[in-house]
Amino acid sequence: MDTLRIAMRDASLVYSMLLLTSFWKESECRGGGDTQPRFSSSLPTYFPVSCQLQGADSSFFLREAGQEVMRNGSLQTRTEPFFLHQPEAGAVPLPSVNCSYGNLTAEAPVPLELLQGSPRLLGSSPTHITLNWKVRAHVVSRRVGSARPLVQVLFYLAGRRWDEAAPLPEQLPCVRVIAVREPSEASPSASCRLNEVGGGVGICVARLELPAGWFTPSPGRKRLPDTALTGVELYYSVQPLEGESEECPGIKEQWRGQSGAVGDMRSAGPVGLVVGPARPRGERLRLDDNVEILVPPSPIRLGQMVGFGISMSSVSSLEQFTLRALFKQGVNFVSVKPSNVASAWEIKQETLPGSPSLSVFCQRKASSTGERLEGSFYEVMQVEFEMDNIINLQSTQTIQWQIEYPSTGTQAEAVSHLYISQRDIQGIVPLAEDTEIVNTAILTGRRVAVPVKVVTVEWDGTVREVDDTVGCTSTDEDVVKVSPGCDTVLVNGKEMRGRQSLMVNFTYLYLSTQLELTVWVPRLPLQMDVSDTELSQVKGWRVPIFSNKRPTRDSEDDEDDERKGKGCTLQYQYALVRVLTHFVAEPAAPGGELVYMLGMDWQADITDLVLDYLKVEDPRIARLLEGRVLMGKDLGITTIQVHT
Template sequence: MPWAGDSQDVPSPSELDSGSTCSRLAKVKKGVNVLSPRTSQPRQWDVKQELGDSGKHATATVVCQRLGPSARNRSSGSFHEVVQMNFEIASFSSLSGTQPITWQVEYPRKGATDLAVSEVFISQKDLVGIVPLAMDTEILNTAILTGKTVALPVKVVSVEERGAVADISEAVECRSADEDVLEVSDHCDYIFVNGKEMKGKVDAVVNFTYQYLSAPLHVTVWVPRLPLQIEVSDTELSQIKGWRVPIVASKRPTRDSEDEDDEERRGRGCALQYQHAAVRVLTQFVAEGAGPWGQPSHLLSPDWQVDVTHLVADFLKLEKPHVATLQDSRVLVGREVGMTTVQVLSPLSDSILAEKTVTVLDDKVSVTDLAIQLVAGLSVTLHPGVENSKAVTAVATAQDLLRTPKQVGAQLRGGEGRGGRCAGCSRGEAGGGGGAGPRSRPGPRQHRQRCHLSHADLGQHGPPRPSSGV
């Protein structure tokens, strides 16, 4: 079939005089035929073609001779179209893929130019376009927090003029427009982030190419805003009067001894329980805007934060673990008087993603009340977000009525991480003693521990929402 879809222009210096000639050499593989050339300006140029055969390749030399002065303004540029060359694909069965055409132009007194290569794409299908398809149009770059790659599978399909669709994923080429935001696999079958990216972006682009067709894939990449925010329900922890717990031998300082009985005696006894505090790690996910000023965009809205405690649980550390410890990466427990820092370490480097200072005090607090709730059942209702269509509010309601015989109800007990021991504590003078006893604070302030079941942790926390029975 004839092919002239990518007609080549012969660059001709504007200073060629009447009668001057230039020649152009085209070399193609066997199976691609060179048809007769056509001049674009028959009154200005005469073209002649000579065909040759060099074994695996066929050659065509086109000699162009100026007949008269150029009608174009020479100041408009030194190159203009002189001749068009058409090609014919002799057999689709013997050729496939991309066929190169090598060009060279020779000018009088200037010699030959460097070789140039054009490509002819040979396909038995009349394609009108390609379409990259992804499972989603957004990626949360949690790899910065976890060190684990986040990937999104991609398929690329071709669309023929008659409407047929075919999977061409294994034959495409691809490239990310900004690898500091988003990367693409070597086989173009998925896009990913691995935590080494520098920023997020709205409408990050990955370009896919198949033969002469190309198409972009637009993805928004959200990254956590650093530093993260560590939320501690109480940054000052004290001992609780009247609540004693056994002393673990390995947790109290002892001198070296080979006397096992001495070690056993030291392991006995009780000490006052220190307060517990809930720990959460929050952040906002942001992306650089697509506009010229690159204003940051927020996931959902600037009022929303995401609870990422479960993602950074393995990287939550205490600077001084002898002062306080973390239980299940969510509960902070005092151990001895002092000051320490809760830190979130980066899984990919030695940097600190967040830190919060907490203090274990030497004063004591008292139990003021207990809160116990009978829960015979739970119900959950979902409500669409009012301010943001992507948000859904879940409200859990506790039922305290036993409706059937032998029904068992659960008791939700408030306290410092210990069922029902302490629902509220008042911080004031330590009990008893004179001037040498534990210090007291002027005008003792009241401090309440929240001892009720909060909303189920949905991972995202927005403006305060009304609770219902829980």
């Protein structure tokens, strides 16, 4: 149970709110049948109309600090700002505002032009709500080599419901990306146009070729290692289509910056440059403190031969060991090649033709005892295998390695993975329906989920959705979680923190990447706003008591009640109740101040989300009508709380 902090008239916060009712002596009963609420407020008189936003899955009316009196100080007009986060799914009419007062009601649709994002993402005559649509960028590979000096950036629409009707192809915009190394030099650029592929997600891949001169050191400098090459920064902007053309606007000249300014372009992040191929290095697999295995990098082609480097620690005093390799159908043993550096070892192999296992016996030569080599490890031998050249070969092959020391009888083992692919996959990209999550599950207990899918990007720009098993983990489950099938990121109410730029890790085969999310949470404690905390009796006003007892003929009790005047009760004032909060997130950099989703001046009215949990501590003193109206009943003091 949480007791809400209440905003009193002086805007100070306290842990509970006192509701006071005053007693006025009056014996006459008036206006017996009138049940219309009479509101009490410390604010000027205003039109107490009740409004709701229809056609939205996630939306909030707002209160701006210091503007309540300015906007609503009249009985003729009422102003209600609101925030539309997510329209209803499917083909539904435009969101509308429905307002009622007593038995009067009115409804009007929200004009479509107010529901369009800025800048406008669709072409002329849009028929979609693009208010929260965003173009997101994902660099396919953060390392680019001089052998293939090409940067690929995947762009996609976020914030649009995947189950709603797709925009017309001619309405989708283009995206331009530039690579900046030095602000004073010309920067290459490329563009692509979003299109509907991959299950209704508007995506495209821009392929940007870098100048060859960017992969060589500047004149007069010594040759630097690959990691010391000057990297580049990528920026992008959304471009509307020109006229009736279905092609992206032509790039007339290379972009030139001034003093590092890139105008209103958004950053897509850095890219590192290396000399030669940007192929990933092989994995080092440790069997134990003595032996490690250098696994060849993936992907591996059908029919390709690969070698595993077996290395020994230079400080090891081992005299002999036996290495075994167990493999499955599709992997064929080829040979064992002793290393030239490891002439101190005698190596013998044992295998049977067609056998899925290999044994290698290694004995240190007597003449080499006591020799030590420089470096932490030195290579003893290369074990070579060849992949079968059959189409239906499993995409993941494993080799189990075992090492045994005859002198002690101890063993150790490890498993290496080889990933087979005929396609030239450059990377994987996770696509989320939206990259911002408003965690209302903390308030309602109902989870909020965002669909996610993973696609591969090939060298030629082809995009394919991944149908196989994908791995995923959240870097902070106190902020957001992922489903077991990695097809959803979600919050279920157990999280208590929000964060900007939170990363969710995704892996597929030998590839890995991250999805960047922002999660907003309601700031606790919540704030309750009551139009008046002192509910007095309306002087000269009483209302009849409607009893549930069935009347009896000639009842003496009824005559006694009428004589004592107990058929009427005091009429107390009403007050409007609102529960407010800010939606906040921790900044990406640790130690910074909280970030407000709508700014510090705007609070979201979350009363509808907590209606079922709003309670009056003593219902004899006051009670809630439909969760939003507080009605005084008797003399006393009580509190309003939220029970969760």
